[in-house]
Amino acid sequence: MRARTSIASGLGRRLVVGTPFFWLVVFFLAPFAIVFGISLSRSRFGVPPYEPLWQNGALAARLDNYAFLLDDPLYLTALLNSLEIAALSAAICLVLGYPIALGVARAPKSWRAPLLLAVILPFWTSFLIRVYAWTGLLKKEGLINDALIWLGLAAEPIQMLQTDFAVHLGIVYSYLPFMVLPLYASLERQDMSLLEAASDLGARPWRAFLTITLPLSLPGALAGFLLVFIPAVGEFVIPELLGDAGTAMIGKVLWTEFFNNRDWPLAAALAITVLTLIVAPLAWLEHLRLKRSEASQ
Amino acid sequence: MTGPAAKQPLDDRPAALILEGVTRRFGATVAVDAVDLTVRSGELFSLLGASGCGKTTLLRMIAGFEIPNSGRVLIDGQDVTHAPPYERPVNMVFQSYALFPHMTVAQNVAYGLKQTGMARSERDDRVQEVLALVELDSFGRRRPDQLSGGQRQRVALARALAKRPKILLLDEPLGALDRKLRERTQFELVNLQERIGTTFILVTHDQEEAMTMSDRIAIMQGGHILQIGPPREVYEYPTSRTVADFIGAANLLEGTVASVEGRSAEIRLQATGGAAMAESDIPLKTGDAVTVMVRPEKIQAHRASTGAANELSGTVIDIAYLGDLSIYHVQIADGVRVQVAIANRRHADEAPFTWDDAVFLSWHPGDGVILIT
Ligand SMILES: Nc1ncnc2c1ncn2[C@@H]1O[C@H](COP(=O)(O)OP(=O)(O)OP(=O)(O)O)[C@@H](O)[C@H]1O
Numbered sequence: 076m077r078a079r080t081s082i083a084s085g086l087g088r089r090l091v092v093g094t095p096f097f098w099l100v101v102f103f104l105a106p107f108a109i110v111f112g113i114s115l116s117r118s119r120f121g122v123p124p125y126e127p128l129w130q131n132g133a134l135a136a137r138l139d140n141y142a143f144l145l146d147d148p149l150y151l152t153a154l155l156n157s158l159e160i161a162a163l164s165a166a167i168c169l170v171l172g173y174p175i176a177l178g179v180a181r182a183p184k185s186w187r188a189p190l191l192l193a194v195i196l197p198f199w200t201s202f203l204i205r206v207y208a209w210t211g212l213l214k215k216e217g218l219i220n221d222a223l224i225w226l227g228l229a230a231e232p233i234q235m236l237q238t239d240f241a242v243h244l245g246i247v248y249s250y251l252p253f254m255v256l257p258l259y260a261s262l263e264r265q266d267m268s269l270l271e272a273a274s275d276l277g278a279r280p281w282r283a284f285l286t287i288t289l290p291l292s293l294p295g296a297l298a299g300f301l302l303v304f305i306p307a308v309g310e311f312v313i314p315e316l317l318g319d320a321g322t323a324m325i326g327k328v329l330w331t332e333f334f335n336n337r338d339w340p341l342a343a344a345l346a347i348t349v350l351t352l353i354v355a356p357l358a359w360l361e362h363l364r365l366k367r368s369e370a371s372q
Numbered sequence: 373m374t375g376p377a378a379k380q381p382l383d384d385r386p387a388a389l390i391l392e393g394v395t396r397r398f399g400a401t402v403a404v405d406a407v408d409l410t411v412r413s414g415e416l417f418s419l420l421g422a423s424g425c426g427k428t429t430l431l432r433m434i435a436g437f438e439i440p441n442s443g444r445v446l447i448d449g450q451d452v453t454h455a456p457p458y459e460r461p462v463n464m465v466f467q468s469y470a471l472f473p474h475m476t477v478a479q480n481v482a483y484g485l486k487q488t489g490m491a492r493s494e495r496d497d498r499v500q501e502v503l504a505l506v507e508l509d510s511f512g513r514r515r516p517d518q519l520s521g522g523q524r525q526r527v528a529l530a531r532a533l534a535k536r537p538k539i540l541l542l543d544e545p546l547g548a549l550d551r552k553l554r555e556r557t558q559f560e561l562v563n564l565q566e567r568i569g570t571t572f573i574l575v576t577h578d579q580e581e582a583m584t585m586s587d588r589i590a591i592m593q594g595g596h597i598l599q600i601g602p603p604r605e606v607y608e609y610p611t612s613r614t615v616a617d618f619i620g621a622a623n624l625l626e627g628t629v630a631s632v633e634g635r636s637a638e639i640r641l642q643a644t645g646g647a648a649m650a651e652s653d654i655p656l657k658t659g660d661a662v663t664v665m666v667r668p669e670k671i672q673a674h675r676a677s678t679g680a681a682n683e684l685s686g687t688v689i690d691i692a693y694l695g696d697l698s699i700y701h702v703q704i705a706d707g708v709r710v711q712v713a714i715a716n717r718r719h720a721d722e723a724p725f726t727w728d729d730a731v732f733l734s735w736h737p738g739d740g741v742i743l744i745t
């Protein structure tokens with residue numbers, strides 16, 4: 076009897092652990108390997124538009140594409156630009172999202188579900204349509220400029236569309252829920268008796284917030300920051316629709332290499348580089364965190 | 373045990389806390405109903421009552437987490453009814469301890485001192501001092517999740533004591549500890565309280581805990597205080613059936629006053645029609661409906677009638693063996709049982725009575741307490 080349950084639970088455990096593992100291999104590792112393979116080859120006219128890696132029974136891998144990426148400053152500039160825009164947008168999301176998350180978390184229990192629903196409501200329409208709608212608001216003869224002129228706040232239309240401002244606005248608008256949700260989760264979980272204890276020990280509400288609520292919500296803030304930052308780095312639609320032609324974000328450069336220049340190997344090398352640059356530091360951070368929590372055990 | 377006799381008499385000491393007609397309502401529920409209470413400086417005072425009787429609400433009004441709908445709260449003579457918690461000279465040990473998980477033990481203890489802007493060196497000394505007081509000197513650098521339940525309880529205590537509050541409030545501070553540790557901690561708390569002399573107000577639903585620890589106990593029910601007094605007084609002279617029933621075991625026998633002679637009276641019992649002797653400070657007159665309360669350990673059981681004035685006869689129908697003593701359930705009339713506690717001085721197999729034995733029960737007239745029904 077004992078042996079049977081342990082075999083059954085062993086199988087069950089393997090299934091439970093195996094499912095995400097399987098998912099990772101099929102939908103992440105395998106595509107990654109394919110893209111990595113392409114990045115080592117050379118582009119050509121034809122289908123597919125790159126040379127096979129195996130030629131005449133020998134491996135024809137080359138690192139030319141990576142070397143080219145380092146050579147042309149366009150790519151580095153685009154990457155740095157993307158990191159900067161993504162970081163600033165994520166920071167703005169944090170500043171805007173924190174009060175929202177705190178407000179929802181501290182609202183009466185029956186209010187929380189409807190308020191959360193309101194936060195994720197925009198997801199019910201297409202991302203593309205929502206971003207496109209901003210062009211109607213921001214353009215020279217758009218709603219915002221009309222309103223500013225009518226109110227006498229501006230003499231003539233302000234150039235808002237096709238600026239970095241519009242790109243930031245688009246990212247903050249689109250990704251704010253990704254900041255609010257993890258923040259809400261960590262704030263809602265907080266034990267309210269901790270704030271009472273702080274107050275009991277002489278801390279005014281503002282100090283109690285700074286010394287208790289804020290530090291305890293840092294993991295949520297970090298999670299939210301990454302959830303905004305990572306997709307924003309590779310964002311293509313928003314700079315394409317709202318930014319100007321000069322805004323070189325890495326996602327746009329990638330798109331150009333892939334679809335306009337049809338240089339699959341170079342685009343693949345770029346994708347691998349960006350992925351590595353983002354994942355490596357995160358993996359290292361996670362490693363540090365794990366080591367610290369093990370040390371404290 | 374605390375010896376109130378060894379201290380300055382309670383009544384001579386200044387009041388640390390005065391509650392005047394304090395009421396707190398939550399919607400339709402009246403959690404605390406017009407409570408008047410005075411706690412003397414240096415007293416270890418317990419609020420005892422069943423779940424939901426308003427103990428926590430009362431404590432939270434003293435701490436400042438709840439504002440009374442009416443009435444006044446005075447701490448050390450100052451009206452603090454509407455003062456926020458951070459301005460009151462009281463500190464609280466929370467039932468869940470509420471230790472800050474992202475701070476070390478020392479940082480937890482120092483938290484309150486930091487809010488007062490105390491100099492760093494003085495603060496460090498004070499933290500060491502209170503940690504030593506709860507015997508956790510070497511645990512300052514640990515985090516709360518690296519401590520046992522008992523150690524956490526002591527950190528919560530140290531944190532609340534660090535600011536040297538006028539009153540320390542404790543909400544079921546031992547509720548999360550296992551029985552052995554709880555008993556040991558009860559004595560440690562009492563010793564600590566005697567050494568530092570701070571006023572303690574303790575909330576508990578455990579009557580044994582209240583009895584062993586307190587100078588005085590307030591028994592609460594439905595938002596009211598039923599009786600206040602030292603443990604011995606509330607045990608020996610309860611003023612109501614509820615208190616008698618709540619503190620320890622009690623035999624409650626209904627009857628009417630047959631005759632009165634000074635403090636003592638003869639009661640005709642409803643159950644048996646026989647007579648019972650008991651005493652009361654309340655003026656009684658013949659015909660009053662009353663209840664006689666006798667504690668199980670105050671009753672003597674004999675095989676033969678002793679001819680005492682207040683004697684009941686009955687049959688043993690149940691025996692509960694508790695180790696140190698046995699409780700004999702004696703049926704004296706249809707559906708009316710009396711519990712008798714007899715110490716097991718010899719082996720249980722030499723018990724004085726067994727099932728279906730006929731027994732005669734009697735008690736000293738002074739051990740019967742008359743309660744007005
Ligand atoms: N914040 C609140 N909102 C509504 N009702 C409350 C609130 N706090 C307490 N009550 C009600 O007031 C009454 C007294 O509650 P309280 O917590 O003071 O009881 P207690 O004696 O501490 O009980 P326990 O021993 O279970 O802790 C209960 O009926 C409770 O439901």
Ligand SMILES: [Mg+2]
Pocket residue numbers: 427428429
């Ligand atoms: Mg309570």
